[in-house]
Amino acid sequence: MSETGGKIIKILFVCHGNICRSPMAEFVMKDIVEKAGIGDRVYIASAATSSEEIGSPVHRGTVRELEKRGISCAGKYAVRLEKSDYGYYDYIVGMDIFNLRNMLRLFGGDPENKVRLLMSFAGESRDVDDPWYTRDFETAYRDISTGCAALAEIVGRELHG
Secondary structure (H helix, E strand, C coil): CCCCCCCCEEEEEEECCCCCHHHHHHHHHHHHHHHCCCHHHEEEEEEECCCCCCCCECCHHHHHHHHHCCCCCCCCECCECCCCHHHHCCEEEECCHHHHHHHHHHHCCCCCCCEEEHHHHHCCCCCCCCHHHHCCHHHHHHHHHHHHHHHHHHHHHHHCC
């Protein structure tokens, strides 16, 4: 058994449709924790606040950005955020303030302080712009990588006491 008693930290990334930013964050974070040697102690997923894209594959722009870095998101399809997710996950990470508000509305608040914007982990109070509209998947990737790296440091410290 590990020094943390086998603790698993669960992270959920959330955006509007679960086809661009949140799956990008999911697979970037999986890559980071695997390379850090803690992939077996961190469960990572992503979901949408809307139902528009449920069942759709990851957007080709996100797939391309991830493939450039040798990261696969094969087999990922959009799923909807559920109220029950609040009790399951330790970190529920929104890509922008619009989705953060929708998450808080669905959950009926955030009594355990689990819901945060991704960029807040990197000390920034701003959104990750939606490449669905901007078509700038590279900037989204840079922001997401920055936020995920900062969150991974926090998670690593939490796991190592």
